[in-house]
Amino acid sequence: MINKNKVAFKLSALTLAFSVAFNGVAQEQSDAGTNKTSTNETSTNEISADEANKQDDAYNQRMLIIGAREKLNTEAGSATVIDEEALEKFEYDDIHRILAQVPGINIRQEDGYGLRPNIGFRGVTPERSKKINILEDGILIGPAPYSAPAAYYFPMVSRLTSVEVFKGPSAILYGPNTVAGTLNLQTRQISGYSEGMIDLSVGSDGYRKTHGYVMQSKGNLGFLFEGLNTQTDGFKELPDGADTGFDKNDFITKVRYDLNGQDYDQVFEVKLGYADEVSDETYLGLTDADFAVNPYRRYAATQLGKMDWEHEQFQFNHFLEGKSFDLTTRVYRNNFERAWRKINNFRQSGNPATQRSLQEILQSPEDGINAIYYQVLTGEKDSEGLFEQLLIGTNDRSFYSQGVQSDLRWKLDWADLSHDLKIGIRYHEDEIERNHTEDSFDMRSGQLVSTGNSTELTTANTELSEVWSVYLQDTLNFDEWEFTFGIRGEFIDSFYQNNLAGQENDWLKKSTTVWLPGASVFYSLDSQSGLFMGVHRGFIPTSPKQAPEIDIEESINLELGYRYHSPNTQVDLVGFMSDFKNLTESCTASTSSACFSIIDQQFNAGKVDVYGLEASFAHRFGLTKSIDFPFSVVYTYTNAEFQETFSSDFALWGNVTAGDPVPYLPENQLTISFGLEAAKWRTNLLARYTNSMFEAAGTDVALSGVSTDSLMVVDFSAAYDFTKFGSLYLKVDNLSDETKIISRRPFGARPSKPRQVFLGYKYRW
Amino acid sequence: MKKRFLLQQTALSVSLVLYMSACSDSSSSSAGSGFNGGSGNGGGVVTEFDESTLVANLTNNVITPTFQNFGSLTTQLHQSVDQYCNLEKSFNAGNATEQARDDQKLLTQNQWKDSMSEWQKIEVMQLGPLITDQSSLRNKIYSWPVVNTCAVDQDVTFFNEGTINGAPYDIKQRVVTRRGLDALEYLLFNTVLDHSCTASTAPAGWDSLTDNQRREWRCQFATEVAKDVADNTQVLLDGWSGSGGYAQSLLNAASQPGSDFANVHEAVNRISDAMFYVDSVTKDAKLGVPLGISDNSCQQNICPQDLESQFANQSLANIRSNLVSLKALFTGELATGNASDTTGFDDFLVEEGAQTTATEILGAIDAAIANVDAYQENLSDTIQSDATQVQATHAQVKAITDQLKEDFINQLSLELPASSAGDND
Structure with a gap:
């Protein structure tokens, strides 16, 4: 049924068509495409001339979706850029902590390190970040964004030089998921200079970071090699004292060649990447009572938990720049393989009266037979009966994601109007192949011992998507007004095939065509401020194996905002509303153990209304001639409610009544950061507050009526620059050592990261 | 002039995109005969039968x-x-x-x-x-x-x-x-x-x-x-029992107040869920596990210690009772009963035009009971001396549950309980 590993890029005609079509156009000189400075909403430090020149590079700007700006951004959407300097302030390894500085983000933490992030924007559920677009250098970086959008791979954030978050009508430029927005992660760009860096850091729980890069340029040729290793023994405690942390590696290399002509400049770049992770992680948390005694405890039954993955990436970019247009073409291929060994459940007796999910056991560990299961989980009791055998599953999955995309930016005057055209086309193909197995173990004196039963193949299937995407957006300038109209088309062919023996007839073929329009207007009040409004259609595709009865997720998204931007002050105020015609969710092991028998099954919830407010304010006060006081406040209010009454088997929903809240959406989030910064040193403090969140919407599911704790976390950082001898930095995550329940999923209460102290040394040349 | 043109262009563009988005979505699909377990059940039912x-x-x-x-x-x-x-x-x-x-x-x-x-x-x-x-x-x-x-x-x-x-x-x-x-x-x-x-x-x-x-x-x-x-x-x-009892809730299920059910079909489905005990427990847990068809305590060999009744040796009698109960629910009649009303699932099937399914299920239940009645020894002894006889019993029960999972569910527009959604065979 499925032609595996197909490498049909179908690119040449496409690229050529664009190149030829626009060779002769655009006579008018403009300042197309390149915004020339690095100011952003979170950092306005002055930068060196060299730095500015590097960021001037039009090609490097194209790897961004928002770009660096010093003037008022007139796009009608919420756009936030966290640049390298801002990223270095707190030296975060965890994308969750970085995104605390961005309004409109909702997060469900899980392991404390952010190894497998759960990120949502503007009220969309954050499960495995599957409803947002995650890009690296403008390319979809998820393992299989259409076929299996759960982001089990996420780039290591320490090697990023910019994090961009974009929400609003221009989301239609970055499909497939347009209900929420796009997160673009920019890797280090070859600057044209020869430079390098080494960054060494040690910290609590055996934390070690080794990070460095070398960049060389000679004439038109430049290359970059960057390597990063992060490891820790982990802050959780197994009864046998084994590690609970991780060891991650990430290597990236780029080669760039510039070809400058009289009429056109071109850039050719190849990027190769390799990353791996071995982490002693588990999906099993604690009972609330055990959490109160020691939130960092891990039960004996989790001792075999391990995530082991490898990621490879290849990307070839071609950039063609003329006087009034530029064309970026990217060819990409990402391979991802993971084997996730974790406790799935107790052996299922087939008798619903005595079967319990891990979630049910941990939620009421003293009720009835749960007490028996609980004692086995903790190792207090040996397995005796068949029902006390533990099933450890290894979810082995192979993914690839490949394609070619071309993006044209063209400024022209036509019919007495200035047009800023954005046109793109992409052919994308991705696949997931699942081979899930299960082994049974007995608990014996606190150790898991194999029962001797043979390994059972529980799931074997393939999902494949072949997709053409196109978009066209035009921005018309007229005095103080800027009107933008756009549309995106998604043409999805998907295939599902069950690969288990005897299941050859279990297959599904689907074709979906969707058009996603968007429109917005920006009105400039003056050169520093403006009002904007936008509307666009949100969409999230269903995965290939979902039955045709499962509807696509779609919404109408509205927003209204005000923006102010001056060299030292930025203000953004955005009200948003998303009217979901049909909200969908999928059942993964990360959601609940009740999902194991229906893994990746999707569910409909019907109408859901989400509305909220994003507000951010940043200002840089000059305390003295040499000391600044940067200050920022970010606030998000979100309200999301189901509009229909329904019953669902989905573990996050249950029996929902219209008006019930959507789970894992905090009503209020507030982040305040400030610091003291001088030429040689800086200190910064970041405090963020997150409301409690419902863990389930309706009744009759394991976590009905249960909420996470409200959480206040304060992070501190300080650095001193020895100029020629590098810089020393100190940071303390969770200064007050406050540990709260950040979620009870996948199963049981999970702690936030405790206080951790890090000391690092960074040397640049 | 320029402004008017801009407004015209704006109106045109908005009309165009709205038209395209409203009219141009499309989807189509084709599926293998085994997709979703082969169940074409849509969940709703329009029936003349008085449920x-x-x-x-x-x-x-x-x-x-x-x-x-x-x-x-x-x-x-x-x-x-x-x-x-x-x-x-x-x-x-x-x-x-x-x-x-x-x-x-x-x-x-x-x-x-x-x-x-x-x-x-x-x-x-x-x-x-x-x-x-x-x-x-x-x-x-x-x-x-x-x-x-x-x-x-x-x-x-x-x-x-x-x-x-x-x-x-x-x-x-x-x-x-x-x-x-x-x-x-x-x-x-x-x-x-x-x-x-x-x-x-x-x-x-x-x-x-x-x-x-x-x-x-x-x-x-x-x-x-x-x-x-x-x-x-x-x-x-x-x-x-009693006015607040669950029995009353079932009886009130036909859209009357005081019921846990949105409609009577939901109540029928709940009773149907209970009947699938015969699939996940009688067939799989009581027979499949001791036979080694599923993982058991004996590395999938014959495993009498996984039988239900270890001391009274009532495993076979228990299976028989399960089957007798299933028959009572299916036919609407207790073996010892003399009620004037005997409306059962068999009548529902006949009303839906599935007389053959009704007959086959009843025949399969009777055959399985007869199979159990033919044992000369208890189940523990038989499974060790003549596993093929127990395998035959398993097959007889499977014949019932295969019918239940497919024709029965589909003809009556019922939904399978989660415990029987997968197939442990």
Whole structure:
């Protein structure tokens, strides 16, 4: 049924068509495409001339979706850029902590390190970040964004030089998921200079970071090699004292060649990447009572938990720049393989009266037979009966994601109007192949011992998507007004095939065509401020194996905002509303153990209304001639409610009544950061507050009526620059050592990261 | 001029994109015959059949009488265990003969078998109070396969000492493996007077008791367990009957107030869910696991220790009761009943034009019961001496459940319970 590993890029005609079509156009000189400075909403430090020149590079700007700006951004959407300097302030390894500085983000933490992030924007559920677009250098970086959008791979954030978050009508430029927005992660760009860096850091729980890069340029040729290793023994405690942390590696290399002509400049770049992770992680948390005694405890039954993955990436970019247009073409291929060994459940007796999910056991560990299961989980009791055998599953999955995309930016005057055209086309193909197995173990004196039963193949299937995407957006300038109209088309062919023996007839073929329009207007009040409004259609595709009865997720998204931007002050105020015609969710092991028998099954919830407010304010006060006081406040209010009454088997929903809240959406989030910064040193403090969140919407599911704790976390950082001898930095995550329940999923209460102290040394040349 | 043009262009563009988005979405699909388990069930039903009659008959004439009969039996069982234990104590005091004690014990064992036989019918009728609160009540009455003889041995000691960890012993607070019909089976039928625990979990002082003392301690605890079973059965009857009972909720399911169901079809589906016990438990857990078709305690070899009834050897009788109960629900008629209304699922199928399915399912149930009746030995002995006979029984039960999972569900537009959505075959 499925032609595996197909490498049909179908690119040449496409690229050529664009190149030829626009060779002769655009006579008018403009300042197309390149915004020339690095100011952003979170950092306005002055930068060196060299730095500015590097960021001037039009090609490097194209790897961004928002770009660096010093003037008022007139796009009608919420756009936030966290640049390298801002990223270095707190030296975060965890994308969750970085995104605390961005309004409109909702997060469900899980392991404390952010190894497998759960990120949502503007009220969309954050499960495995599957409803947002995650890009690296403008390319979809998820393992299989259409076929299996759960982001089990996420780039290591320490090697990023910019994090961009974009929400609003221009989301239609970055499909497939347009209900929420796009997160673009920019890797280090070859600057044209020869430079390098080494960054060494040690910290609590055996934390070690080794990070460095070398960049060389000679004439038109430049290359970059960057390597990063992060490891820790982990802050959780197994009864046998084994590690609970991780060891991650990430290597990236780029080669760039510039070809400058009289009429056109071109850039050719190849990027190769390799990353791996071995982490002693588990999906099993604690009972609330055990959490109160020691939130960092891990039960004996989790001792075999391990995530082991490898990621490879290849990307070839071609950039063609003329006087009034530029064309970026990217060819990409990402391979991802993971084997996730974790406790799935107790052996299922087939008798619903005595079967319990891990979630049910941990939620009421003293009720009835749960007490028996609980004692086995903790190792207090040996397995005796068949029902006390533990099933450890290894979810082995192979993914690839490949394609070619071309993006044209063209400024022209036509019919007495200035047009800023954005046109793109992409052919994308991705696949997931699942081979899930299960082994049974007995608990014996606190150790898991194999029962001797043979390994059972529980799931074997393939999902494949072949997709053409196109978009066209035009921005018309007229005095103080800027009107933008756009549309995106998604043409999805998907295939599902069950690969288990005897299941050859279990297959599904689907074709979906969707058009996603968007429109917005920006009105400039003056050169520093403006009002904007936008509307666009949100969409999230269903995965290939979902039955045709499962509807696509779609919404109408509205927003209204005000923006102010001056060299030292930025203000953004955005009200948003998303009217979901049909909200969908999928059942993964990360959601609940009740999902194991229906893994990746999707569910409909019907109408859901989400509305909220994003507000951010940043200002840089000059305390003295040499000391600044940067200050920022970010606030998000979100309200999301189901509009229909329904019953669902989905573990996050249950029996929902219209008006019930959507789970894992905090009503209020507030982040305040400030610091003291001088030429040689800086200190910064970041405090963020997150409301409690419902863990389930309706009744009759394991976590009905249960909420996470409200959480206040304060992070501190300080650095001193020895100029020629590098810089020393100190940071303390969770200064007050406050540990709260950040979620009870996948199963049981999970702690936030405790206080951790890090000391690092960074040397640049 | 320029402004007017811009406005025209704006209007045109907006109209264009709205038109395209409104009119141009499309989707199509094709699926293999095995997709979604081959089930084309859409969930809704438009039928001329009066489903409320079906629900009323099954509630009033099949399920309620079975529950009530079990209530009477457990009361008698408690009395019988009490009489037996009095004789055990009298015998130890020299006031009764061994024969009198043994005769009463045999009567009590038979009383337990009768109770278990009736309970095994109720296993296929797990509804309302039996499944609420994570089946807490069901597990208090009978918790198999979650059983633990050592736990029972420990509670024999705790009960007779009257305290546990310094607090008065209260069986109502004890975990379900230490009570219920399964614990009673161990106490009444187990002839080994040693405890079944490991050295680290052995009941304190047990080894120093004489055999007579051990029998007496066990029977005294058995009396407490039998009383607890009778008490819990009364809780079941209270939760089932009366104006606020679950039976009334089922009867009111036809869109009347005071029901847990949105419509009567939902109530029919709930009863259908209960019937699938025969698939996931009777077929898979009671036959498939001991046969090694599924993982078991013997590396998927023949495994008599995974059979349901380890001490009374009632495994086969239990399977028979399950099948008899399924037949009663399917036909709307108890084997002993003489109700005038016998509306069952068979009638529903006939009304939906599936006479063949009705006939085939009934035939498969009768064939499976006949297969069980043909055994010459108990299931434990047979599975070791002639596994093919047990495999044949498994196949007979599978013939029923295959029909239930496909034709039955599809013809009546019912949904499979989650426990039977996958196939363990």
